[in-house]
Amino acid sequence: MLRYYLQLSIRSLVRHRVIAGMLIVAIGLGIGASMTMITVIHVMTKDPAPVISGSLFYPFVNASPPGWQGAGGESFTWADASNLLDAHRADRQAAMAGGRALISPPSGRSTPFYVSGHLVTAEFFGMFETPFVKGAGWTSQEDSDHDRVVVLNGELAKKLFGSANPVGEMLHLDNADYRIVGVLSNWHPQPLFYGGLSGDYAFGEGDQFFVPLQTALDQKMRIGGGMSCWGEDKDPHKGDQCGWLQFWVRLDSPKHRAEYLQFLNSYWSNQQQHGRMQRAANARLDPLMERLQHLNLVPDDVSRQLFLAQLFLIVCLLNAVGLLLAKFLQMAPQISIRRALGAKKRDILVQLMSEAALVGVLGGALGCALTAFGLNLIRGQPDRYAQLAHLDVGMLSLTIGLAIFSSLAAAVVPAWRACQIPPALELKLQ
Known part of the structure; x- marks a missing residue:
């Protein structure tokens, strides 16, 4: 018919x-x-991360004072990010910020050039399940020791070393030498959700290198992204008056999510006893996709x-x-x-x-x-x-x-x- x-x-x-x-x-x-x-x-x-997006969350604890109308309320201060990292209540967790460095190719093969990257803590790679083709990320101990190590994205590794294995080689970033510990495949999640960027800036070629956050601060590497300060800090990047870091956690079960949210509210209340975070406690965990909606991409x-x-x-x-x-x-x-x-x-x-x-x-x-x-x-x-x-x-x-x-x-x-x-x-x- x-x-x-x-x-x-x-x-x-x-x-x-x-x-x-x-x-x-x-x-x-x-x-x-x-x-x-x-x-x-x-x-x-x-x-951008369909396999693990259901387990990725962006915590919210607002350290800005009541009445503060500026941006930065959802960015983390160094003090808060460090406290949450030290507490280690999530299955995986990482603090991060965008960066930029001048790379000097090995043996003077070409003129130095600038590339964009990210300054991250050790669990970044495991939390986001970044695909390594050679080597691996650095350890928490190397984080604590402020070791000068670097992970390269595949495109940059090929540009600098061709088909050779660069793991163990030294690479000059800005004014210091870094030891290459791993190479990713061409990992460019779109949008670049972990960077906290909004609109058109959340898209593009992605990060070409990753270095330890504390090491980058020691070496005074260029830090990208915005910074919002509501008070005076001797060092804005190391104080509790300026929001500039992104912070992500991985929580693999509903029980862990409930426990972590309770921990965030307890942390907020504890900070109030020390004269900080004077807003009413209203901690939350934003799932990855809700976070993307909030960023207005x-x-x-x-x-x-x-x-x-x-x-x-x-x-x-x-x-x-x-x-x-x-x-x-x-x-x-x-x-x-x-x-x-x-x-x-x-x-x-x-x-x-x-x-x-x-x-x-x-x-x-x-x-x-x-x-x-x-x-x-x-x-x-x-x-x-x-x-x-x-x-x-x-x-x-x-x-x-x-x-x-x-x-x-x-x-x-x-x-x-x-x-x-x-x-x-x-x-x-x-």
């Missing part, structure tokens, strides 16, 4: 090829514009473009409704003959909706091509997120599915109207 309806649909589209072409173009244009922006937002808001212009694309899709569908109504009414003689020969309204409705579904498939194919074209234009923009705009299998399937659904939705009223045509009156007029 489906083959029969498909044959009827193909014949009908060929017979009314002009209207059919206009329908396919209308559906394709609307779907193409809409799916281009949906795909962009999809890649900007997808889970989707720029306002992208949201506006999505809104306009959805409006354009609605306009295209309204045009499709009119075209389908005109097409189905042109089919009144054929419909009346089928009704006179015994076909029920239900049979006619199924035939017309099958034809609409075929239009949706063809419009979806055009929409996929237009989406790919639109994403190619977006990749030419200077925005950091632009290079991520690619049409994957999931979004390809969604494009076809949305096109079929849109076409069927647009066909409901025209198909119902065509089924109400009195066959006797129509045949008499013919």
